[in-house]
Amino acid sequence: DQQVKQNSPSLSVQEGRISILNCDYTNSMFDYFLWYKKYPAEGPTFLISISSIKDKNEDGRFTVFLNKSAKHLSLHIVPSQPGDSAVYFCAASGSRSKLVFGQGTRLTINP
Amino acid sequence: DAGITQSPRHKVTETGTPVTLRCHQTENHRYMYWYRQDPGHGLRLIHYSYGVKDTDKGEVSDGYSVSRSKTEDFLLTLESATSSQTSVYFCATSAENEQFFGPGTRLTVL
Numbered sequence: 001d002q003q004v005k006q007n008s009p010s011l012s013v014q015e016g017r018i019s020i021l022n023c024d025y026t027n028s029m030f031d032y033f034l035w036y037k038k039y040p041a042e043g044p045t046f047l048i049s050i051s052s053i054k055d056k057n058e059d060g061r062f063t064v065f066l067n068k069s070a071k072h073l074s075l076h077i078v079p080s081q082p083g084d085s086a087v088y089f090c091a092a093s094g095s096r097s098k099l100v101f102g103q104g105t106r107l108t109i110n111p
Numbered sequence: 112d113a114g115i116t117q118s119p120r121h122k123v124t125e126t127g128t129p130v131t132l133r134c135h136q137t138e139n140h141r142y143m144y145w146y147r148q149d150p151g152h153g154l155r156l157i158h159y160s161y162g163v164k165d166t167d168k169g170e171v172s173d174g175y176s177v178s179r180s181k182t183e184d185f186l187l188t189l190e191s192a193t194s195s196q197t198s199v200y201f202c203a204t205s206a207e208n209e210q211f212f213g214p215g216t217r218l219t220v221l
Contacts, residue, residue: 043212097142101154
């Protein structure tokens with residue numbers, strides 16, 4: 001029973017273009033959402049988050065959008081850079097102390 | 112970054128042997144977590160801790176136990192390792208919303 005799903009295992013994008021990573025959730029009690037980035041042989045690092053009271057949060061090249069009615073969130077990276085190549089995990093929380101993670105999407109930025 | 116270290120970073124062991132992984136933090140964060148990462152499954156929570164001697168099970172806790180006798184240390188024990196426990200294990204800590212992850216331990220059970 002996967003409460004948080006990332007349906008695209010991989011995504012390939014041209015350098016300079018926009019990368020859009022998607023995430024769906026099923027639990028309506030989730031009220032806080034996060035994106036993590038992971039390089040090989042390293043632990044995940046926090047990227048950006050959004051509370052359910054907002055529908056958009058922006059931090060430099062990274063923007064997260066939340067559509068509560070569709071139970072869907074997305075991460076936009078623009079412009080995409082080679083250093084953005086990594087695995088991206090979305091995560092959701094209904095209590096501040098626990099997160100539920102999606103399966104991850106491997107993003108590859110091509111020169 | 113929160114100061115989180117994991118030891119060992121790599122371990123190869125045999126089926127049936129006990130294994131203990133250690134997580135150490137220097138940030139005095141209240142919450143600590145153990146996850147495993149497997150292809151197609153993302154990060155799955157094994158056990159977590161709200162404080163010293165206060166722990167609870169996550170979604171994949173069978174075959175694992177934990178202990179937290181000090182704020183800075185969180186131990187994960189596989190009482191009798193099985194091949195299905197071959198994985199990469201991550202420790203994390205948090206004070207509020209975001210969790211900070213350690214570098215991971217790659218465990219292979221033969």
